[in-house]
Amino acid sequence: xxxxxxxxxxxxxxxxxxxxxxxxxxxxxxxxxxxxxxxxxxxxxxxxxxxxxxxxxxxxxxxxxxxxxxxxxxxxxxxxxxxxxxxxxxxxxxxxxxxxxxxxxxxxxxxxxxxxxxxxxxxxxxxxxxxxxxxxxxxxxxx
Numbered sequence: 001x002x003x004x005x006x007x008x009x010x011x012x013x014x015x016x017x018x019x020x021x022x023x024x025x026x027x028x029x030x031x032x033x034x035x036x037x038x039x040x041x042x043x044x045x046x047x048x049x050x051x052x053x054x055x056x057x058x059x060x061x062x063x064x065x066x067x068x069x070x071x072x073x074x075x076x077x078x079x080x081x082x083x084x085x086x087x088x089x090x091x092x093x094x095x096x097x098x099x100x101x102x103x104x105x106x107x108x109x110x111x112x113x114x115x116x117x118x119x120x121x122x123x124x125x126x127x128x129x130x131x132x133x134x135x136x137x138x139x140x141x142x143x
Contacts, residue, residue: 005042012048016074030067030086035074041098044078046070048086073108075132093128 001015005023009015013026016036023042026032030048049065056062068086076090079098084090089105096102097113106112109128111121 010048028067028086029065031069032072033069034072035076035092037075038072039077040082041078041080043081044084045082046084050086079113093123093132095123 001018002020004021007021007024008026009024010026010029010032012029013032013034015034016038018036019034019038021040024040024044024046026046026048028047028049032046032048048070049067051061052064052066053061056064066086070084070086071089073090073092073094075093076095078084078090078096079100081099082096082102083100084102087105088102090096090102091106091108091110093109094106095111096106096117097111099115100113100117101115102112103116106117106119109123109125110119111123112119114120
């Protein structure tokens with residue numbers, strides 16, 4: 001694990017290998033699973049808990065919380081100033097554009113961004129698999 005800027009994880013955070021943090025805060029009590037080869041830029045927020053506002057005992061909300069997990073699969077790269085809300089899964093190999101707000105899950109190999117984030121492109125799956133399998137790109141060219 002590499003931490004280059006202030007990062008605050010919770011006891012409910014589970015990390016894979018080769019995780020790189022440049023400034024991440026995780027408030028809340030939900031489970032956060034971060035897979036292998038994760039890379040984040042700076043000023044990242046993962047929110048796993050939200051006040052219970054719908055059927056609570058007080059207005060605008062009460063002391064109870066709605067807690068949802070966040071799952072980040074392997075080989076994910078997220079840009080600066082990203083917010084990820086509970087219940088979101090970022091699929092393997094996806095890339096998230098700077099300044100995005102993640103309110104829905106993103107599938108494998110997707111490149112997404114915006115408010116709320118939407119998929120606008122996919123990685124080249126064949127090239128991704130070659131890199132994942134550590135096949136030198138020169139071998140691919142010879143085929």
